[in-house]
Amino acid sequence: MKRVKYRAAVDDDPLEGFREAVLGWYDQHGRNLPWRRTRDPYAIIVSEIMLHQTTVATVAPVYEEFMQRFPTVQALHEAALEEVKAITDPLGYKVRGRWLKDIARAVVEERGGIWPDSVEELMTLPGVGRYTAGAVASFALGIDAPILDTNVKRVLGRYFGIDYKNSRAETQHVLWALAEAVVPEGQASRFNQALMDFGAMLCTARKPLCLLCPARVHCQSGGVEAGQAAEAPFTYRLLPRDEESSDSAS
DNA sequence: AAAGCGGGGTT
DNA sequence: AACCCAGCTTT
Incomplete structure (x- = not known):
């Protein structure tokens, strides 16, 4: 009896699909930088x-x-x-x-x-x-901490359809929340590096390579180039967290 | 919330 | 000429 060689992966979860796209791309195209050879x-x-x-x-x-x-x-x-x-x-x-x-x-x-x-x-x-x-x-410490630099802001901003250049405190707060939510458990080091390379090499500020992007099925930017419609629109919501007092956001 | 810091590269 | 770059501190 012949076995099926592949298993199906239905990419209907925008968050998990994003993680897999970024990490998979990083395995192939990630940069070898001096400060990545040490902890x-x-x-x-x-x-x-x-x-x-x-x-x-x-x-x-x-x-x-x-x-x-x-x-x-x-x-x-x-x-x-x-x-x-x-x-x-x-x-x-x-x-x-x-x-x-x-x-x-x-x-x-x-x-x-x-x-x-x-x-x-x-x-x-x-x-x-x-x-x-x-x-x-x-x-260095192996802690699951998020980062939000210019690359990550741009990547998350486009993927989730946020005006990432808006410096309003609330906008930045949302971006930080997403940067935290997207980190796969136990993989912050590799994933954060992947996010930055993704932004620096593919999802670039000037001419992003949307046609080569492994995350474009869900990307809410709709293709930065020519105003293409988003292929798979989705929404997100921010959940209250226990350890934060509810009066933090005004 | 906005200004200031800065040399170097890209469009 | 305008924009961008693994942001942070001070006003």
């Missing part, structure tokens, strides 16, 4: 500070030089600020050198060389906001 919180946070509003191509050589010169948080702590800034200032946003020095001081002197182990604690470090904290938590 050292120090190396990860150095890369994330450098990547603030700065392209991967610009950061990569500077990151390599920085990590060679200051391989550990102790090495950075003992270095002169001027020597640090000589490497980081050419990236722009020249406060980054001081932030990294202040982070090193906080970890070495105030925390005995032990890194914060939660998003909330990470956010107390200078230059570390919610995005960077989520990145370090997921990439």
